[in-house]
Amino acid sequence: MANTIDLCPQCRGRLVPIGERTGGFSAKKAVIGTVVAGGAVGLAAGATGKQLVTLQCVKCGYIIETDAKTAKEATEFGEAFEQYCELQEQLRRQRCKLEIPHVKLVHQYGYGMNEFKYAGYVNRAKDREKIGIDIDAVEKEVAAARQKYDKKIQLLNTPDASEQRELSELRKKQQNLTKEKSQCEAELAALGFFKFAQKKAVQEKIASLSNELASVTEKKDQLDRIIQQQQEKWQAEERAEIIQIRSELVERCRVLAYEWMKENLPEEYHQFLSAVYSVLDDEGKDSEELHQLLDPETESMTTLQLSQRIGYFSNPYVSDCGQGFSFSLYFGADGARDRSMLQRLAQKEEREKAEKAAKIERYRKATEKLIKERYPEESASEREARVQRIVDSMIQTDTELENHS
Numbered sequence: 433m434a435n436t437i438d439l440c441p442q443c444r445g446r447l448v449p450i451g452e453r454t455g456g457f458s459a460k461k462a463v464i465g466t467v468v469a470g471g472a473v474g475l476a477a478g479a480t481g482k483q484l485v486t487l488q489c490v491k492c493g494y495i496i497e498t499d500a501k502t503a504k505e506a507t508e509f510g511e512a513f514e515q516y517c518e519l520q521e522q523l524r525r526q527r528c529k530l531e532i533p534h535v536k537l538v539h540q541y542g543y544g545m546n547e548f549k550y551a552g553y554v555n556r557a558k559d560r561e562k563i564g565i566d567i568d569a570v571e572k573e574v575a576a577a578r579q580k581y582d583k584k585i586q587l588l589n590t591p592d593a594s595e596q597r598e599l600s601e602l603r604k605k606q607q608n609l610t611k612e613k614s615q616c617e618a619e620l621a622a623l624g625f626f627k628f629a630q631k632k633a634v635q636e637k638i639a640s641l642s643n644e645l646a647s648v649t650e651k652k653d654q655l656d657r658i659i660q661q662q663q664e665k666w667q668a669e670e671r672a673e674i675i676q677i678r679s680e681l682v683e684r685c686r687v688l689a690y691e692w693m694k695e696n697l698p699e700e701y702h703q704f705l706s707a708v709y710s711v712l713d714d715e716g717k718d719s720e721e722l723h724q725l726l727d728p729e730t731e732s733m734t735t736l737q738l739s740q741r742i743g744y745f746s747n748p749y750v751s752d753c754g755q756g757f758s759f760s761l762y763f764g765a766d767g768a769r770d771r772s773m774l775q776r777l778a779q780k781e782e783r784e785k786a787e788k789a790a791k792i793e794r795y796r797k798a799t800e801k802l803i804k805e806r807y808p809e810e811s812a813s814e815r816e817a818r819v820q821r822i823v824d825s826m827i828q829t830d831t832e833l834e835n836h837s
């Protein structure tokens with residue numbers, strides 16, 4: 433999926449450069465490169481006389497040879513990743529007693545309240561490229577996995593499934609036995625005093641029906657449980673498969689989010705935001721869930737305070753699928769709010785363009801009429817040139833006025 437090397441393909445350890453050479457064709461190395469870097473890059477590195485760099489995994493010693501650019505990117509990514517892992521480890525130890533600093537509000541830094549809020553959404557396209565993963569392809573794979581399990585679960589629940597047929601037979605049996613039993617009970621009540629022999633026979637029948645009913649009910653409950661367990665097993669498998677499909681995307685976003693924060697956000701927020709990024713995954717988490725994950729004893733701050741602090745600083749690598757005013761953060765493809773935000777921006781631009789075109793048209797019509805009356809002897813092309821000059825100057829004046837107000 434990735435078109436870059438990030439970490440060791442064997443153990444996800446950090447890669448460091450250990451040597452370089454100007455490569456002639458090396459079939460063996462080309463093959464290694466192909467496996468690691470994806471067909472085109474690997475073959476090119478093996479076949480041409482390019483500068484080749486040998487990378488080695490610091491954990492398991494695995495060696496890869498690749499082109500200089502890919503090697504540089506992998507080395508940089510590895511460094512960021514290692515830094516991040518160290519921080520993760522620190523945070524994991526501190527999490528139960530997370531000190532969330534009583535930070536200043538963002539406007540006290542001289543920022544506008546919305547300065548960071550939409551930064552992520554506006555810069556998205558460029559940043560998505562940096563993730564280096566085909567997000568749409570990942571989501572397609574996720575959709576296919578979902579479909580696969582939905583189908584399995586659906587099949588298990590159709591009336592034609594053997595389990596469902598057995599279940600419905602057991603239900604029928606249960607109903608019949610219940611009916612028969614209540615008939616016997618009515619019969620017994622109708623017998624009144626005496627008729628001991630008859631009563632005894634009916635009582636025995638009721639007892640045997642009760643036993644049978646109990647055993648049918650147990651079988652039915654057992655089958656219900658088996659079907660339920662099978663569904664839960666598939667749901668767990670589905671979740672695990674989706675986590676696996678998205679894992680590389682999530683980890684790359686996590687590291688990039690952390691890097692972006694260090695570069696762009698006030699330092700006082702770093703520890704707090706790092707903690708937030710450390711608990712995010714591929715599924716949306718709202719302020720309530722984040723509060724539970726970060727500060728389970730809810731000693732440091734209220735959910736509202738937490739959500740305010742997060743809300744001030746969007747990050748282009750953190751997506752939001754929250755509804756309305758509430759957020760729900762995750763690492764992955766753009767969330768619903770991003771799309772609507774972008775949509776609104778595009779619509780506004782479209783509207784302004786249309787308004788401007790209509791205004792120019794109005795100016796042109798009025799000017800044409802005036803010029804025709806005033807310069808009747810001029811040719812059509814001369815008049816047209818006059819109209820154009822006047823309209824241009826009107827538009828320019830409008831723009832200057834707009835910029836002043």
Ligand SMILES: [Zn+2]
Pocket residue numbers: 440441442443444445489490491492493494
């Ligand atoms: Zn390794």
